[in-house]
Amino acid sequence: MCGIVAAVAQINVTPILLEGLKRLEYRGYDSCGVALHIDGKLQRSRSTSRVADLEIQVEKASLSGFTGIAHTRWATHGAPATHNAHPHFSRDRIALVHNGIIENHDELRAELQAAGYHFESQTDTEVIAHLVDHMYSGDLFATVQQAVKRLTGAYAIAVFCVDEPHRVVAARQGSPLIVGVGKGQNFVASDAMALAGTTDQIIYLEEGDVVDLQLQRVWIVDAAGKAVEREVKTVLAYSSAVELGPYQHYMQKEIFEQPRAIADTLEGVTGIMPELFGDGAFNVFKQIDSVLILACGTSYYAGLTAKYWIESVAKIPVNVEIASEYRYRDSVPNPNSLVVTITQSGETADTLAALKHARSLGxxxxxxxxxxxTSAMVRECALAYITRAGVEVGVASTKAFTTQLAALFLLTLALAQSKGRLSEEEETAHLKAMRHLPAALQSVLALEPHIVAWAEAFARKENALFLGRGIHYPIALEGALKLKEITYIHAEAYAAGELKHGPLALVTEEMPVVTVAPNDTLIEKLKSNMQEVRARGGQLYVFADADSHIKSSDGVHVIRLPENYGLLSPILHVVPLQLLAYHTALARGTDVDKPRNLAKSVTVE
Known part of the structure; x- marks a missing residue:
């Protein structure tokens, strides 16, 4: 969500800024812009289209300079419009870009208007630009340190001043920001991906840091104004991973990368042991008596799946909380609970805040x-398991979700072992099944041609229901979310047993009902639910196992997965739901990788 790139160099930085914005497009945005210090003046170009359009504008205007900032904006305050796009100027002296939300912007706006400042946008960001200009005393670094003390909320900012060439000042509080270190050139960006191919020497700024970038130095002070040294890390930002290759969209590419992503995530796992999750995990797992999972969106559905696994296999009670809700309600803390956060980026604002809230409760x-x-979440948590999905560009998560499930199943087994509830025979069987996952996923991906045929029918619908039972209910939720995200078809998911408690009223012959139907202990119950749909004229689209004895008939469309995969079945059954959403979006002509109103990394509340 929103992206920042800034540079100070001895060469023209315009190509670096524009390439950085392209690499940040995966975060989601609805406008973009760039500002440069050119011949003693501020100049900028902004667009409500894609970065490619901005690049054309910049070329036509022949914008080039040695100091500049650039931004992709996801609208919060003010509609997606050119006058609201970043960078924002103040009196043609200050240029500024901002990620986050300033909560006291109304108060500051009134103060600055009284001081004679005119506002051209509805954004909270323009308030910061005018505040910096209002407080400017000839030293931008000192000014920004003072200005950020007036801000309430979350921010990552980069700013430069026409009076101080070859200098950019940046600061962060609640939104991620990194520094890229080069020779005779230095950078700041929202994440290392923006600087892939430019530098691999990265500094991760801490909360409250303010950084002064000049040609030959990087100077950082902490929230107290004390000079600090932050470690410079060599970070490979996987620039090749963002190449589309032979695929039509990144989402398609990432769906088909899942066998490799699962294999990489499980690489090196030769046995089940708590130490897979970090030093000290054995003692922690022995102490805890419950699990609290905090997550948002797709990661929340991964957590719901893990609840079934952990309670069934490890016999430990699990609560799963939507992170954005958890910290705003009165809950009953348990100091012996293991708090598990699930996040693809590690920078999800709601999940980070929920984690801090849980810690504050003991x-x-x-x-x-x-x-x-290298994310904030990993730094904040005592233990971690790093999935190895690689860069995920498509806003609708696919391989990040399935690798989360793989890691959560490992956690289930490690918890069970630490509690003496996993025999050697069970461990061997589970590990064998996990090692077979990549091959099993390849077999599921081979079903794509059959799913394409279904997508043609779905593309003409505006509503859909998804049904699942037991451990596959969260997978139905995830399938409905995928369809909503990229096709804009209204979709809801229900535990199939709840069908008669309300949703059945929606079922007509115009309502496609997608059913996740593995051959498990609930299959006969699920068949009864399916009959309820058919009796009302509903069209059933069933993803069944090979041995589930569900036959195609009038109004019942069946695709069979190659095999029953037991406890790991959710990892397989979600893949055809991803393909169904993708090909339906393709048929409807939507922007698959950048669906409207959505962002990849939600770094604001």
Missing amino acids: MLHTLTICNVA
Whole structure:
């Protein structure tokens, strides 16, 4: 959500800024812009289209300079419009970009208007630009340190001043920001991906840090204004991973990367042991008597699946909380609970805040399942398991979700072992099944041509129901979410037993009902639910196992997965739901990788 790139160099930085914005497009945005210090003046170009359109504008205007900032904006305050796009100027002296939300912007706006400042946008960001200009005393670094003390909320900012060439000042509080270190050039960005191919020397700024970037130095002070040294890390940002290759969309590419992503996530796992999750995990797992899972969106559905696994296999009670709700309600803390956060980016604002809230209540046993080893979440949690999905560009999560499930199943087995509830025979069987997952996923992906035929029918619908029972109910939820995200078809998911408690009223011959139907202990119950749909004229689209004895008939469309996969079945059954959403979106002509109103990394509340 929103992206920042800024640079100070001895060469023209325009190509670096634009390439950085392209690499940040995966975060989601609805406008973009760039500002440069050119011949003693501020100049900028902004667009409500894609970065490619901005690039054309910049080329036509021949914008080039040695100091600049750039931004992709996901609208919060003010509609997606050019006058609301970043960078924002103040009196043609200050240029500024901002990620986050300033909660006291109304108060500051009134103060600055009284001081004679005119506002051209509805954004909270323009308030910061005018505040910096209002407080400017000839030293931008000192000014920004003072200005951020006036801000309430979350921010990552980058700012430069026309009076101080070759200098960019940046600061962060609640939103991620990194520094890229080069020779005779330095950078800041929202994440290391923006600087892939430019530098691999990265500094992760801490909460409250303010950084002064000049050609030959990077100077950082902490929230107290004290000079600090932050470690410079070599970070491979996987620039090749963002190449589309032979695929039509990143989402399609990432669906088909899942066998490899699962294999990479499980690489090196030769046995089940708590130490897979970090030093000290054995003692923590022995102490805890419950699990609290905190997550948002797709990661929340991964957590719901893990609840079934952990309670069934490890016999430990599990609560799963939507992170954005958890910290705003009165809950009953348990200091012996293991707090598990699930996040693809490791920067999800709601999940980070929920984690901090749980710790404030005395729950100090923390573990994260995360795809980014250098993220804030990994730094905040005592224990971690890093999934190895690689870069996920498509906004609708696919391989990040299935690798989260793989990691959560490992956690289930490790917890069971630590409690003496996993025999050697069971461990061997589970590990064998996990090692077979990549091959099993390849077999499921081979069903794509059959799913394409279904998608043509779905593309003409505006509503859909998804049904699942037991451990596959969260998978139905995830399938409905995928359809909503990228096709804009209204979709809901229900535990199939709840059908007669309300949703059945919606069922007509115009309502496709997608059913996740593995051959498990609930299959006969599920068949009864399916009959309820058919009796009302509903069209059933069933993803069944090969041995589930569900036959195609009038109004019953069946695709069979190659095999029954027991406890790991959710990892397989979600893949055809991803393909159904993808091909339906393709048929409807929507923007698959960048669905409207959505962002990849939700770094604001």
